Amino acid sequence: ALRWLFKMLFSYSKVGDPRPGQPYKGGNFYAFLPDNREGRKTAMLLKKAFERGLTFQIKSCNGEERVTWGLIPHKTSWDGGKARSGYPDARYLREVCTVL
Numbered sequence: 685a686l687r688w689l690f691k692m693l694f695s696y697s698k699v700g701d702p703r704p705g706q707p708y709k710g711g712n713f714y715a716f717l718p719d720n721r722e723g724r725k726t727a728m729l730l731k732k733a734f735e736r737g738l739t740f741q742i743k744s745c746n747g748e749e750r751v752t753w754g755l756i757p758h759k760t761s762w763d764g765g766k767a768r769s770g771y772p773d774a775r776y777l778r779e780v781c782t783v784l
Contacts, residue, residue: 685762686717686727692740692751701742701749708742708749715758716770722777729784730756756783 692710697703715730717723733739733756741754753760757769757780764770 686719686723688715688717688727688730689713690715690734690739697742697749702744703749706749708751710751713740713751713753713758714760716762717759718771718777726777726780726784729781730758733784756780 690713692713694710695708697706697708701708717727717730730739739754739756739758740751742749743752745752757776759769759771759773759776761768761770766773766776
């Protein structure tokens with residue numbers, strides 16, 4: 685399995701975020717992909733999306749700004765099935781590549 689760790693640090697929101705100039709909380713985010721040809725291809729596309737700032741967004745929650753996953757679906761667990769953002773999910777790689 686390929687396991688990614690995204691460490692999003694505390695920072696300040698920018699223009700286009702819910703409250704520009706306000707501090708926001710970061711956090712650690714994990715994502716999983718199968719270690720096969722299709723999984724590695726998807727990993728390259730997800731990397732490009734991250735580099736373009738498309739992976740995460742800042743949302744306001746209970747009066748506090750924080751980093752959350754963006755609109756690109758990620759598997760955040762190796763198990764639990766589709767309902768829990770995990771595997772098995774036979775259509776995930778096709779679906780995420782369509783979004784990307």
